[in-house]
Amino acid sequence: MTSRDVHDVLNLPSDHSGAPRPSKKQKTSASRPNLKGLAREVQNLGGDNPIAIVPEVNFFKKRRFASRKPVAKWELKAFTNSARGDDGALVLRHWKKKTDVGAPVEGGQDGEGQQQGEGTSGTEDKPEDSAFAKFNVQVVVPHYTEDQYHSNLQNNDWTKEETDYLLSLAKDFDLRWTLIWDRYDFQPTPPGGDAANGDTSTAVVPAPKQRSMEDLKARYYEVAAKMMAVQKPAQYMTRPEFELYEMMQNFDSEQERKRKQFALNTMSRSKDEAREEESLLLEVKRILARTERFNEERRELYNRLDYPATDSDINSFKTSAGLQNLLQTLMTTDKNKKRKSIMPGEGVSPSSGVPNSAVSETNPANRRESIAASATSNHARRDSEARTPATPADPTPTSAAANKKKGGAQQPERRKLTQQEEQVYGVSYHDRLGSGPTFRYEKINKLYSHKSGQQQLRITNALSELDLPPRLVMPTAAVTAQFEVLWGAVTALVDLRKISDRLDGEIKIEEAKKAERDRAKGIVPEAEKEKEKEGEGEKGGVGEKDGEEKKDGEEKGEGGEQGGQEGEEKKRPGSSGSLTAAGHKRSASVLSAASDKSAKRQKK
Amino acid sequence: MAQPPLSSSVQPTDVYGGDEVSAIVLDPGYIHTRAGFAGEEMPKQVLPSFYGHITSSQRDVFGDQAIYPRADFEIRNYMNRDSAVEDWDTATKIWEYALIDRLGVPRPTPASKNGLNNKPKPAADGDVEMADEADLDETENYEKPMQENPLLMTEPAWNSPKAREKAIEICMENWACPAFWLSKTPVLAAYAAGKATVLVLDVGGANTSVTAVFDGMVLKRSVQRSPVGGVWLSSQLRSLFETSEPKVEVVPRFMVESKKPVEAGQPAEARLKTFDFQISPSFRAFEEEGVLKEFKESVVEVWKGPGRYLAQGNEDYAKNLPGRVFEMPDGSNQMWREQRFKVAEGMWDENAAFPSATEEGKITKAQTVPGLIKAALDAIDVDVRPALLANVVVTGSTSLLPGFNDRLHHELTAMFPSVKVKIHAAGLTSERRFGAWIGGSILGSLGTFHQMWISRKEYEENGAGIVEKRCK
């Protein structure tokens, strides 16, 4: 039976009516491959269309049989969770794969396996700990004692009670301020205690303050920062610690409030406003893009107009050979530039463009770097000390390439330390030091060496009067700095006293002269002499004034003083002794005032 | 080549942080009470929160199959219109029925571990007595019926401290659960959506509520609710039927003996059943509610927007949209066109609501869905608002109304034009209906959650007040 027969039986029109029957039959039977395991008759039923035969798939079955193992046993195991902190009071049970003592422990993930092993081999008296207990992490909120609170954390706006409440909320809600503020509901305990509802009805219970989120944050950061500083002074903090500290210290609730107001306004914009803003933003973007392009063009122009480097020594150009050399380099750079100028925009031919671009990119960087290097070399030594603790500044990628060429010896650009970093690392800037080790007290000795012996004496006298040893016991940087201030004050006072002494002397001379003039009127030569003297005095006077104002007429002043002392009566030692004594007393009182001042400054 | 199907080190539950301790999740709502085991994807038991009360014998019967026309029969609800438990005694009974009889919580003496339905339910007739007997039986035989199963219960975001304490008392005293937890429905809906910071819009039975959830916790200031839910929508439907021309009468199915097909708009030709006892109004109302629910499911649609339904031209446009035919149980049927949009419009636009006969049916602008969302967002910190608007989770069965999410999106973008608004609504009907329960199921089977449970010991040491301290 063929398909044609089927067609006949079902009275269907034959699809190949024209074709001769026998030949077709032969053809089909010949061309069709003989499918195995299928009766010929069945095959023929398919007609011209081959029967679709889907091979039997036994893939899945095989796999299943191949992996046949004894069925895994599960058991209901008790467990506790140590994160609860209740010593395993809550025992829950879950299904776990049973691990036999002999069988390899397979399921142990998160270190659970060992405990399981224990559990099954030993008695079941101690349930295992949950593998999830380790995920329990908590925030650390500052703690303070009563004393610490009173000495550090007093605030007019906050009672200790409320601060405690705030911190407990912060802990409960893991410092999520949205939640803290949401749940913040501080009820101060009435001052009258339990008697409040009775007789003390007149006592006004302060209404709990409405706290904004910024208030809460500000107070919390204040407490946290202060406690941080109490536990660890700022200079010992690590970098992240210090950053946190600074951040908390600088929390500006006012600014936050403004920012929120701004955010609120942005949110409540109308559709039109939003659209307008969007278009404005687009406009800004366009403008920025344009300026960028403009800058690009300008830079290119500058490149074209590039001048030869003038920061190098001109001596090399003084010879004719040097000049020749210069000319050569100028010409080559000129050539480079001509090609380069076309390069960045259109890129005429990539083959010439690429190497040039490499040159043009490294060139300016190199130059800048060499300048920077020469500049740094001066400060390099003093700097290195300050730099070592700092993490090396990461060089910018463009210059990093150039850097490699030079062996990466210098850092391309010196990173500027911010003020707070300087504070953290203890960086300070001072005058250049001589080579070799120096001692700080030497610096103080140097101050003395400028002074005359007499002045040195006076200064040491003044210092000993203040109970200060001439040589500092512990000349730390801070102490020497303070000492220098004090020393400056002392010298100023000594100078002033010197001036006042001289003034006294001169007044006396003038008085003596006047007396003399009164006595001997009419004698010309003497008068001339006097005139001369007067001139001298005037000179001295001018000097005094200078000295008073500028403190630089020391030499002259001293001269004047000497003159004054000469002009004095003969019993000089006695009088001068009394004078200095008086001067001492005066200067001592002034000095103490001055030291008071300096002490105040120190406190600050 | 041969590969074991799953080695124990790749147990999927462990991989996803799951750790099932056969906790039970119970989600009582005004319309339905849902119960099941944590870790499953659907509550095994969904009972109506309405129950039957037989006045002659002062007995309560629970479950759908127990509610049929019978003598001296009233329908009551143990929940109140605030979606909180009102009648604690009945609540205890209904929950025991759901958990112990229906869910078949395994006993401490495990006769049949797989006893999910170890007590085969007989046909509707004899059922009630059996169930009640069983109830007595169980509680007498087993002093501590749920000794092995921690219980996770849900509560509305505005639940009172008293109610919370009552819940833990029942759990610990009556059922002797080893551990208890109380979670707010919006939080759980957020978990069901796989998110921790969301704005949850729950359009349920007795209430529609909007709650901001931040990092898995409710922001209390944001909680807003209104009666505009499924029940209110039903009352709107009644108003619609009242004002239709001719009036449409709701005849519940149990009253119809037989019916003949009639032309649309023609009066019904049906023979009604007669009962030799009084049918109480509460029972009739309950049955009518069933018809209204069908109407909601098949006819009512939310006007998608843009713009409100009452805005210029929209109503005319709605009139030309293809209508839907609804056939009442008594055979009367009618084509519903623009009314099917209009009836749900009150949820969005207080001016479009049908005038309500009762005082509580009237709503204000603040009670509409946009009003609730606006109030909720206004009450919280500006910084979180954009994050919330980008994560709006919609849950509750009434949100299944077609067009609901489109309309919500339009309303929100109109309200906050400069903020990105994204709505996350589960595509599966069941996930929307059981949102809170599913979230509870996820939470209760989470390995890291087991440190949170309030244990029996903590309860015994601290008393019921602990629930206020712990479940924040």
Ligand SMILES: Nc1ncnc2c1ncn2[C@@H]1O[C@H](COP(=O)(O)OP(=O)(O)O)[C@@H](O)[C@H]1O
């Ligand atoms: N497909 C649906 N379309 C519209 N409303 C529905 C749909 N399914 C159920 N409802 C309504 O939803 C309400 C129940 O919502 P649900 O979230 O289960 O409430 P609850 O959580 O208070 O028990 C009922 O009023 C019911 O009529």
Ligand SMILES: [Mg+2]
């Ligand atoms: Mg609900």
